[in-house]
Amino acid sequence: MTALGFLYPGHSAEDDYPRIEQLLGSDIRVDLVHTDIGEDAHRVDALREMGSAERLAAGVEELRLAGTEAVVWACTSGSFVYGWEGAHEQVRTLARRAGMPASSTAFAFVHAVQELGVRRVAVGATYPDDVASLFADFLRAGGAEVVAVRSSGIITAAEVGTWGEAELLALARAADHTDAEAVLLPDTALHTAAHIPALEKELAKPVLTANQVTVWEALRLTDRRVNAPELGSLFTKEPIIQV
Known part of the structure; x- marks a missing residue:
């Protein structure tokens, strides 16, 4: 164990x-x-x-x-x-x-991107713009190339926790970019564990969630x-x- x-x-x-x-x-x-x-x-x-x-x-x-x-x-x-x-x-x-x-x-996230062997990533964040930008900076410091950042402007984790599959898929689609080899969805307040296969099928590429x-x-x-x-x-x- x-x-x-x-x-x-x-x-x-x-x-x-x-x-x-x-x-x-x-x-x-x-x-x-x-x-x-x-x-x-x-x-x-x-x-x-x-x-x-x-x-x-x-x-x-x-x-x-x-x-x-x-x-x-x-x-x-x-x-x-x-x-x-x-x-x-x-x-x-x-x-x-x-x-x-x-x-x-x-x-x-940094280690998972390295594990997948990808470099160019897109970010779909629930956060406001300034916080989402800090995450992109962090990924760049870890060696990733961030080709797109989509922020949702949500202030509280409580609101994020109410999102279901429809909102999650909409965020992933909006975040995706033709140059991105993977899409990253940060925020551990976001329910994703039941939806990862659907996300990857929809985007036809790896999706990493918090x-x-x-x-x-x-x-x-x-x-x-x-x-x-x-x-x-x-x-x-x-x-x-x-x-």
């Missing part, structure tokens, strides 16, 4: 995690601890406060007691708003507090690889062998 730990901000799309655990169809356990988000706002100052070391530390002990082997801060915006170096410091601090490997959803890449990142940290076609191309990709 491999136990994966996640610090999830508030309550929006946390039901994606037991769904993903079921779809993995293996000896994988997903342990989720909710963190206090403070003010629910896709605004830089509120996001930086949500991702502060103090707020993340509050949930770490519960994951330690559960016997998890790695922890991922299951929030994209609450990481990339710190910038490339600041986000690295965030996960280093989390790893020290937790006493286990750590990462965040922001880095999960909760999907978050679980994949935890598996990566524990050196586990699980073939799960219902979770999209990322979970069926053969590993890239470096020479």
Whole structure:
């Protein structure tokens, strides 16, 4: 049994995690601890406060007691708003507090893009323009070429959590670009786990979503690889062998 730990901000799309655990169809356990988000706002100052070391530390002990082997801060915006170096410091601090490997959803996107072997990506963000631009900057710092960014201007995670498949598909279509080799949909408040095959069929290319890449990142940290076609191309990709 491999136990994966996640610090999830508030309550929006946390039901994606037991769904993903079921779809993995293996000896994988997903342990989720909710963190206090403070003010629910896709605004830089509120996001930086949500991702502060103090707020993340509050949930770490519960994951330690559960016997998890790695922890991922299951929030994209609450990481990339710190910038490339600041986000690295965030996960280093989390790893020290937790006493286990750590990462965040922001880095999960970077690593997943590398895993797929693609470079040019399009972003479909629920965030306002300024926050979406910061995510694009973060991806560029990680080596990706961002060919298009579509933002939806939504302020709260609570509103994002009400979106269904129709809104999700509309965002993905609007974000797609002919030059993009993959489409990225950040925001762990967005329900996506049940819709990834439909997204990839609609766009005819890999689609990476926040909760999907978050679980994949935890598996990566524990050196586990699980073939799960219902979770999209990322979970069926053969590993890239470096020479």
